[in-house]
């Protein structure tokens with residue numbers, strides 16, 4: 001087993017990491033880091049009774065303590081700016097850091113990875129710090145990559161997001177209940193830059209990001225201008241054609257599920273599909289697919305906590321293991 005730590009285990013992403021690493025076939029979590037010292041079960045927002053988790057103590061861990069415990073991999077769900085300092089210290093001590101947090105995502109030396117989009121890049125970097133993209137970028141990057149792989153000639157992207165409350169732990173119920181907030185600080189710029197870094201696409205990408213009164217699951221309305229006219233069947237075939245990365249235990253059974261009903265996907269119904277997967281919530285959904293002349297339209301739904309968060313990091317850890325990089 002590979003000894004691992006979860007940094008930020010008391011946060012919403014960290015809790016999901018803890019849950020899904022609890023019975024992992026080759027990662028063994030030996031440290032659950034937090035700024036507070038208290039039993040994990042006092043923080044636990046997820047179903048009770050998962051084997052072994054009730055006795056876990058959260059507490060601050062120094063990097064030296066992690067090293068003394070033999071930790072080789074730190075899964076980081078820390079908020080910035082603490083993430084920046086802690087992750088770099090762990091790397092300096094020789095650990096691999098697989099991080100969800102935003103610092104360094106755009107650094108040219110740091111790989112930004114979704115295995116189904118750009119798994120090959122892990123071999124081109126020497127960095128021990130790797131990142132998964134912003135939760136919203138994850139949904140659009142998976143869809144755009146599927147279209148690009150199929151040879152669809154993309155000329156311009158228009159994206160509007162409807163992002164859930166769990167995507168921002170700083171929001172208060174007062175300003176978000178029954179509301180739509182048409183601004184998320186820094187989000188639109190992040191989505192454009194991360195999408196370009198991951199897919200290599202160099203075209204105009206126009207984004208509006210909004211926070212909506214939904215607990216989990218980010219919806220994204222996508223319009224794509226293309227260089228020629230494609231049929232709806234070709235678009236669906238392209239999306240369905242994106243394959244999970246074989247051998248990774250947390251790969252979903254399918255990367256993109258197509259909904260044909262006119263009112264799907266919906267966050268409340270479809271954020272946790274494919275319950276038979278090791279980690280439910282790893283599949284991205286697409287619906288309302290239509291083509292008008294040279295414009296493709298669709299809605300995307302991505303589970304921000306899982307595919308765009310905890311599950312995305314775990315999948316990246318598995319990728320590094322299978323590429324024999326976690327030494």
Ligand SMILES: NC(=O)c1ccc[n+]([C@@H]2O[C@H](COP(=O)([O-])OP(=O)(O)OC[C@H]3O[C@@H](n4cnc5c(N)ncnc54)[C@H](OP(=O)(O)O)[C@@H]3O)[C@@H](O)[C@H]2O)c1
Nearest residue numbers: 008010011012013034035036077078079101135167169304
């Ligand atoms: N929520 C999402 O949908 C989402 C999706 C993708 C990426 N992300 C990114 O993932 C990271 C975590 O997000 P989140 O929503 O889970 O945030 P969160 O609920 O606020 O959790 C932040 C975690 O960081 C820990 N932390 C902060 N300062 C610390 C310190 N000085 N020492 C030790 N631990 C400290 C917190 O511990 P305490 O509670 O003990 O202070 C908590 O466990 C962020 O960087 C976020 O940008 C979030």
